[in-house]
Amino acid sequence: MTIKEIADDNLQPKSFEWTDESQLMIDNTLKQYPVGRQASAVIPLLNIAQRQNSNWLPIKAIELIADTLDMPRIRVLEVATFYTMFNLIPVGKWFLQPCTTTPCWLRGSHEVMSCIKDKLGLFEDYATTSDGQFTLLEVECLGVCANAPVLQINDNVYEDLNYDLTAKLIQNLKNGERPKYGSMSNRQGSMPKDGPTSLISLKKSDGVPAWWAKKKPAAKG
CATH class of the missing domain: 1.10.10.1590 (NADH-quinone oxidoreductase subunit E)
Incomplete structure (x- = not known):
């Protein structure tokens, strides 16, 4: 509550x-x-x-x-x-909601928070920059724990952030650009940061996985 x-x-x-x-x-x-x-x-x-x-x-x-x-x-x-998704005071054009719950905290959400403080001078919930462009609200779990730390901006969630990537994201928003949401480290989905580790040899033949195509039909009883 x-x-x-x-x-x-x-x-x-x-x-x-x-x-x-x-x-x-x-x-x-x-x-x-x-x-x-x-x-x-x-x-x-x-x-x-x-x-x-x-x-x-x-x-x-x-x-x-x-x-x-x-x-x-x-x-x-x-x-x-x-509900935290409803605001009863005016907020900026870009509503920044960094997650600081345990998974994000363990993965460096403090870097995201530090960047927001350094680049925008926002230190507390519902603080807004003097130009009215950015408002901060620290939130609980955003449900993207596998790609922590994450930052929700308006309706979109930006993942795999660190200090430098958060700074770049903020600068893009200042320039009037809206970067593509999702992983900021170009990770696909929630795969390991060094690439997939399973199903990497799976090939498809006519839309059917190779291992399935080689599978013998079950004997009729």
């Missing part, structure tokens, strides 16, 4: 309405739930609202979601404050 800061009143918009695109997504989402069970769609609607509003949720959006789903506003706020 997280303890989240809510944006000050001067940052809160006076109103929040669904765009036509958001409304269409909401209509399609609600069709997936039985009548009277629309409150179960609270997480999808929080996601839609956050994407509509530059990756954060103002209180007016919380209220609109509650009205849309016919549920108490406090219930919507409870969900929004529980």
Whole structure:
């Protein structure tokens, strides 16, 4: 569970309405739930609202979601404050979420954190650079432990990072470039860093592995 800061009143918009695109997504989402069970769609609607509003949720959006789903506003706020994927204060264009759980820590997540601090001057959760480009949030497991350490930026996860690769990634983002996500060391999938160690002699013949093609058919009983 997280303890989240809510944006000050001067940052809160006076109103929040669904765009036509958001409304269409909401209509399609609600069709997936039985009548009277629309409150179960609270997480999808929080996601839609956050994407509509530059990756954060103002209180007016919380209220609109509650009205849309016919549920108490406090219930919507409870969900929004529980999950780290929802932001209740404005964040930068590039939302940096480094994982520092044990597998990433053992593989050098401290280098990723040090680079973010050195290159961007960000030292604590939800700190944002003065130009509004980058926001930091240290998170728990992102589920890519085999390719640790990893850093999620907006919707994408960058893997196999170290100090220098993180610095290069940040510079690319500063230059307006969005590098291809995945392994930053050009590793394919989750294979060992020195290359595959199994099935390396497997050859295919007409789409069938060679060892299978040579296999004798089972005797008929």
